[in-house]
Amino acid sequence: MNKKEIYFSLVGSLDRTLNFFGFKRTGKKLSKIYLDRPSLQFCRERWGYKELVGVEVGVWKGKNAKNILSHFNMRKLYLIDYWDRSITNEGKKRTQDEFNKIKEYVYNYFSVNKKVQIINKLSLDAVKDIEEEVDFVYIDSSHDYETTIKEIKAYYPLIVHGGVLCGHDVKNLPIKSRGVLKAVYEFANENNLIVFIDQPDWWIIKP
Numbered sequence: 001m002n003k004k005e006i007y008f009s010l011v012g013s014l015d016r017t018l019n020f021f022g023f024k025r026t027g028k029k030l031s032k033i034y035l036d037r038p039s040l041q042f043c044r045e046r047w048g049y050k051e052l053v054g055v056e057v058g059v060w061k062g063k064n065a066k067n068i069l070s071h072f073n074m075r076k077l078y079l080i081d082y083w084d085r086s087i088t089n090e091g092k093k094r095t096q097d098e099f100n101k102i103k104e105y106v107y108n109y110f111s112v113n114k115k116v117q118i119i120n121k122l123s124l125d126a127v128k129d130i131e132e133e134v135d136f137v138y139i140d141s142s143h144d145y146e147t148t149i150k151e152i153k154a155y156y157p158l159i160v161h162g163g164v165l166c167g168h169d170v171k172n173l174p175i176k177s178r179g180v181l182k183a184v185y186e187f188a189n190e191n192n193l194i195v196f197i198d199q200p201d202w203w204i205i206k207p
């Protein structure tokens, strides 16, 4: 190894060690890792650097998936999206060609990461392709009540005891988010579960 390689290898080890303890380095400045999704921050604090299996339902351009991969020690991350303009409200603002380009970008970006499995299906079909228990499921797909309640019911059984079912978009104002809240509370009430809300996220710990 030359000097440059030794330097980068040491810096890499330092960054992995800091990550292990929940810190990150920007130049010489140290700061605590803070994920912009409160439910995932909760998971990070709950499990630290434990090896995990997770699912993201609704990937779009992969922004949150990148976040998960850089802040968690993932053994496997399932990324589920159908990238079809007919299934989302956002779709109405974009052509199917734009959806296809985004899908292609996500496939290319994550193709080098062997821990990632992309499932290009509707969420309720994709769940059948996951043949193992998972530590967390993050739901951020259609945000309407009908789909969300079905997704919650379909994905909850995959989660290990002590695992976390969580998701995005329970803000006060947008009407679409009321569907998420309604589905989350309905499922929790039927199953005697506690709902945690830290906007814009929600989560439930599986007993």
Ligand SMILES: C[S@@+](CC[C@H](N)C(=O)[O-])C[C@H]1O[C@@H](n2cnc3c(N)ncnc32)[C@H](O)[C@@H]1O
Residues within 6 Å of the ligand: 056, 057, 058, 059, 060, 061, 062, 063, 064, 065, 080, 081, 082, 083, 084, 087, 088, 121, 122, 123, 124, 140, 141, 142, 147
């Ligand atoms: C808000 S975006 C996801 C954003 C992503 N979680 C992030 O934070 O970077 C919602 C995504 O869910 C996908 N989606 C919506 N309904 C779906 C369904 N029923 N099955 C699969 N994907 C769906 C859409 O194609 C879209 O890409």
